[in-house]
Amino acid sequence: MSTLLIQNGHVIDPANDIDAPNDILVRDGKIVQIGKGLSVDADDVIDAAGLVVCPGLIDIQVHVREPGREDKETIETASMAALAGGVTSIVAMPNSAPAADNQTVIEFVIKRAREVNLVNVYPTGAITSGQKGDSLAEINEMKRSGAIAITDDGVDVQNEVVLRRAMEYAKTCDILLMSHCEVDNLTDSGVMHEGWVSTQLGLPGTPAVSEDLAVQKNIMLAQMTGARLHLLHNSTKGAVSAIKAAKAAGANNITAEVSVQHFALTDEECFGYNTNAKMYPPLRSRDHVDAIVEAIKDDVIDAFTTDHAPHIEPDKLEPFKHAAFGSIGLETSFAVMNSYLVKAGHISLSKGISKMTNGPAAVARLDKGSLSVGADADITIFDPDENWTVDAKQSFSKGKNCVFDGKELTGKVHYTIVDGHVRFKQGDIIR
Ligand SMILES: [Zn+2]
Structure with missing residues (x-):
């Protein structure tokens, strides 16, 4: 029996409404006690004085690129980046090569993640075969193999009949359907948001209505079919107002996320191409x-x-029009949230942590995201006031394409604990 005592920290556990100084005792990978001034002889002790202790962060939209694009990222490097960002559970998107549209690929991801043994990796399966938008993938088989959701993320299912059938089938299988919302005909060849900046840069833009319409379509089909629908990376006024209206009308089968860059940055980041x-x-x-x-x-x-999306350098050295889409983000997401929402005075730290712990756990129905007694000891310890400058070259991810590169952020992860094992400590991965 191995024990770990985390002392003198300020514990924030939104699932249990805890926001106070507390000690936490971990034994054999589980949380066994939480309280003030625990006096126990533990094998290991972490002094968390001045630090915040919270449930391990959960990121339900990560592109791990394996199998097939191991030059961009692997399950191992994505896991290391996750640890450095305080993330203990990731949901892997199925747009690998080949796409995860059958149980063999799902089983491969689970097996690789077990071999790597750094963070919890939950695979998702494609909605349609090859993510081509035509015929449904082996949804039920993938669910039985361990896929926790289906999504064609990277693209959107354009054909409403196919999307309706997918939702009906997802409802029957009781699996979550995650939608990347976009109308391809409206997006056309757009490479950035359509507006004043795209005009200045002379680049083809994508109108917000491309996302708005797709979100509306997805919501309406989810209301009709009763499927559990999760709307990925919402970024427009129209999207969030549609989601707000649907939730107000009682649609409790619909959930929604925002990728941190979309509340932090504007299209002005595209200046300078x-x-x-x-x-x-x-x-x-x-x-x-x-x-x-x-x-x-x-x-x-x-x-x-x-929406961690690693690329090799040549993919981003192209002219803007031809460069690959996406930014890495696992190592910066907590600090971005802390800087742009908490320190900016919009929400409390507890609420921000909630959206990265019990919030995503509820969306994906993961038995994670709390510090309840008996729960898996996935724990993140950070300094909420430490300033640092992002240097993407230092990233554990194979991708160095970070939209926050060079920016100063507040909030630094000191320890990341998975299943009771300290896997990240003051900058180092521990195996
Ligand atoms: Zn997407």
Whole structure:
């Protein structure tokens, strides 16, 4: 029996309404006691004085690139990046090569994650075969193999009949369907948000209505079919107002997330043809960002994610029009949330942590995200006031394409604990 005592920290556990100084005792990978001034002889002790102790962060939208694009990222490097960001559980998107549209790929991801043994990795399966949007993938088989959701993320299912059938089938199998919302005909060749900045740069833009319409379509089909629908990376005024209306009308089968860059940054990051600011959905104009922040304050949003999307350098050295979409984010997401929402005075630290712990756990029905006695000891310990400057070259991720590169953030992860094992300590991965 191995024991770990975390002493003198300020514990924030939104699932249990805890926001106070406390000690935590871990034994054999489980939380066994939480309280003030625990006096126990433990094998290991962490002095968390001046630090915040919270449940391990959960990121339900991560592109791990394995199998198939191990040059961009692997389950191992994504796991290391996660640990450095205080993230103990990741949900892997199925747009690998080949796409995870059958049980063999799902089983491979689970097996690799077990071999790597750093963070919890939950695979998702594709909605349609090859993510081509035509025929349904082996949804039930993938669920039985361990897929926790289905999604064609990276693209959206354009055909409404296929989407309806997918939702009906997802409802029958009781599996979550995650939608990347976009109308391809409206997006067309757009490479950034359509607006004043795209005009200045002379780049083809994507109108916000491309996302708005797709979100509406997904919500309406979810209301009709009763499927559990999760809306990925919302970025527009129209998207969050549609979600707010649906929730107000009692649609408790619908959940929604925001990727942290979409409440933090605007399309002005694209100035200078900065390809690290090229992503999908695109960084939006200030009015959209403000609407996203309001939706977060109103609890319209259930979870924050990264949409961690690593690329090799040549993919981002292209002219803006041709560069790859996406930014890495696992190592910065907590600090971005802390800097742009908590320190900016929009929400409390407890609420921000909730959107990265019990919030996403509820969306994906993971038995994670709390510090309850008996729970798996997935714990993150951070300094909420420490300033640091992002240096993407130092990232554990294979991708160095970070839209926050060079920015100063507040909030630094000191320890990341998974299943009672300290896996990250003051900058180092521990195996
Ligand atoms: Zn997406």
